[in-house]
Amino acid sequence: MIEYSGQPHYLVAVDCIVFGFDGEHLKILLVKRGLEPEINKWSLMGGFVGANESPDDAANRVLKKMTGLEGVYLEQMQIYGEPGRDPIERTLSVGYFALIDIHKYEAQLNDDYEAEWFLINDRPKLIFDHDQMVADARKKLRYKAALHPILFEMLPKKFTIPQLHILFEEVNDTKIDTRNFSRKITSTGLLIKLAEKDRTGSKKGAFYFKLDKKKYNANSQAFLNLMPNLKI
Amino acid sequence: MIEYSGQPHYLVAVDCIVFGFDGEHLKILLVKRGLEPEINKWSLMGGFVGANESPDDAANRVLKKMTGLEGVYLEQMQIYGEPGRDPIERTLSVGYFALIDIHKYEAQLNDDYEAEWFLINDRPKLIFDHDQMVADARKKLRYKAALHPILFEMLPKKFTIPQLHILFEEVNDTKIDTRNFSRKITSTGLLIKLAEKDRTGSKKGAFYFKLDKKKYNANSQAFLNLMPNLKI
DNA sequence: ATATTAATTGTCGTTTTGACAATTAATATT
DNA sequence: AATATTAATTGTCAAAACGACAATTAATAT
Known part of the structure; x- marks a missing residue:
C-alpha cells in the first residue's frame, strides 16, 4: 500500500x-x-x-x-x-x-x-x-x-433603485450621486422595471425592479464599472 | 485537555x-x-x-x-x-x-x-x-x-512595449491594436522610458522601459482597464 | 390649492475609448 | 549615396462613457 x-x-x-x-x-x-x-x-x-x-x-x-x-x-x-x-x-x-x-x-x-x-x-x-x-x-x-452585480443577492426579489443605492453607499462607505447611480444601474440592462411602486419610503414612491435572471447569469463574468471615481 | x-x-x-x-x-x-x-x-x-x-x-x-x-x-x-x-x-x-x-x-x-x-x-x-x-x-x-499591471512580473527588468504587447496578446489569446496598446500602457504612468533601445527585433529598434516601482507598488490595488473591448 | 419631498429624467462639457492613418528611425538593397 | 523596407511610434477623430449639476415629476402633507 x-x-x-x-x-x-x-x-x-x-x-x-x-x-x-x-x-x-x-x-x-x-x-x-x-x-x-x-x-x-x-x-x-x-x-x-x-x-x-x-x-x-x-x-x-x-x-x-x-x-x-x-x-x-x-x-x-x-x-x-x-x-x-x-x-x-x-x-x-x-x-x-x-x-x-x-x-x-x-x-x-x-x-x-x-x-x-x-x-x-x-x-x-x-x-x-x-x-x-x-x-x-x-x-x-x-x-x-x-x-460585478452581486449586491442584488442581499436584496429581496423586488427592490427599488434607492434601496440599491443605499446598499452601494454602505458597502463602499461613500456617497454616490443618486442621479448618476440610477442611470448607471439601469443602463446595465440587468433590471426589469415593474409596474408596482414602493410607497413606504417617500411620497412619490419608487418603482420596484426585479433582476433579469437570464442576463444576470449570462453576464455574471463580465466587467462592469459600478463605482464612480474608483480608487481602491 | x-x-x-x-x-x-x-x-x-x-x-x-x-x-x-x-x-x-x-x-x-x-x-x-x-x-x-x-x-x-x-x-x-x-x-x-x-x-x-x-x-x-x-x-x-x-x-x-x-x-x-x-x-x-x-x-x-x-x-x-x-x-x-x-x-x-x-x-x-x-x-x-x-x-x-x-x-x-x-x-x-x-x-x-x-x-x-x-x-x-x-x-x-x-x-x-x-x-x-x-x-x-x-x-x-x-x-x-x-x-492590474501584473504581467510585468514575467518580463526582465528592461523590456520594450512590443514585448509587453505580445505578452498581452498571448495571455488573452487575442489581437490587440499595437498603436492603442502603446498609448494605453504608457498612459498608466507606470513605465519609465530608458535611453537605450532594443535593436534585436527590428531595424528601428524599440525603446527599453522599466517599471516605476514606487508607482507600481502604490497602484497595485487600483483598477486599470488594460484590455480593450473586454468581455470575459 | 399649495408646499414639500424624494424619485426620476435632462443637460452638457470632459475624458476615455478604439478604429484607423501618417510619420519616424533605423537597416537592407540597388 | 539614394531608395526601399520594416517595425515602432505618434496622430486624428468620432463615438461612447463619465460625472457634475439642474430641472421636472408624482406623490403626500399642510
Whole structure:
C-alpha cells in the first residue's frame, strides 16, 4: 500500500462571513461558539470539513444548518493557515463570504443556534483570526461589487433603485450621486422595471425592479464599472 | 485537555502553476513527479504543508526548492478539496499561480528536479485535478491582468512595449491594436522610458522601459482597464 | 390649492475609448 | 549615396462613457 508516510495531518474547517442588509446598514451574522475553547464567545459560522464533502459542500452545509437557507451566494475567499491560529490544534480554515437576503433569514431562522446580526461597524471582538477574516471579506466584497452585480443577492426579489443605492453607499462607505447611480444601474440592462411602486419610503414612491435572471447569469463574468471615481 | 475529538484530519498540500514568457509564447513549468502514485508523470510543482509553516510559506518553499527563485509573484487561487481527488489519501491542495521571469529561472535552475517549460497550449496531460488547476489559473491570470499591471512580473527588468504587447496578446489569446496598446500602457504612468533601445527585433529598434516601482507598488490595488473591448 | 419631498429624467462639457492613418528611425538593397 | 523596407511610434477623430449639476415629476402633507 502506497502512502504519504510521515506527513502531518491537520483539521480543515470552513468559516463564513455572512453579509446582510437591513435597508439602512450592512450587517454580519455571528454566532455564539458552542465548543471549547472560547465557548460562548462570538465567532463566524463555521465547521469542520467532513470526510465525504468538499470545503464548498461544508460551507453550504454549515449555512444550511445555522440559517436554514439553501442556495445562497457563496464565494471562496482564501485559506487561513498560520500554524498557531487555533490554540488547541493545527487547523486550517477556508474563508467564505456569503450574501443573503436578511428577510429570508428571519423567516427560515434555525433557533438551535444563538445567531445575531451585528452592524458591520459595531460588532463584538471575534475569536482567533476571525476579525482579520471579516476585514478581508469586506475588502473582497467591495472589490467584487465594483465590477460585478452581486449586491442584488442581499436584496429581496423586488427592490427599488434607492434601496440599491443605499446598499452601494454602505458597502463602499461613500456617497454616490443618486442621479448618476440610477442611470448607471439601469443602463446595465440587468433590471426589469415593474409596474408596482414602493410607497413606504417617500411620497412619490419608487418603482420596484426585479433582476433579469437570464442576463444576470449570462453576464455574471463580465466587467462592469459600478463605482464612480474608483480608487481602491 | 480540550480537543476537537473525532474530527477527521487530512493532508494539506500546495500546488503552483508557474507561468513564464519566452518572448513569443506563454509557458508553464512542470515537473516529473517524484513519488508514488503516478511517479514520473508530469505534474505541477507542489508539496505538503509542513507543521510549522503556512500554506503561503509552503508555496514559497516549494518554488525556492524547485526553481532556486525567491520573492516571486505568487497569488493564492483557491482550494481543491474534492474527497476523491487524490486516490491514495484525502489531500486538500491550495492552488497558487506564480509569475516568473523565465530568464531568471534559467540562471537559477535547480537541477535536482526534472522540470521543463511547456507551451501552455501544448502540454502533457497532468495528474489528478492538475489540468483543472491550470485552466483555473489561466482564467484568473487573464482576469487579474486585465485590471492590474501584473504581467510585468514575467518580463526582465528592461523590456520594450512590443514585448509587453505580445505578452498581452498571448495571455488573452487575442489581437490587440499595437498603436492603442502603446498609448494605453504608457498612459498608466507606470513605465519609465530608458535611453537605450532594443535593436534585436527590428531595424528601428524599440525603446527599453522599466517599471516605476514606487508607482507600481502604490497602484497595485487600483483598477486599470488594460484590455480593450473586454468581455470575459 | 399649495408646499414639500424624494424619485426620476435632462443637460452638457470632459475624458476615455478604439478604429484607423501618417510619420519616424533605423537597416537592407540597388 | 539614394531608395526601399520594416517595425515602432505618434496622430486624428468620432463615438461612447463619465460625472457634475439642474430641472421636472408624482406623490403626500399642510
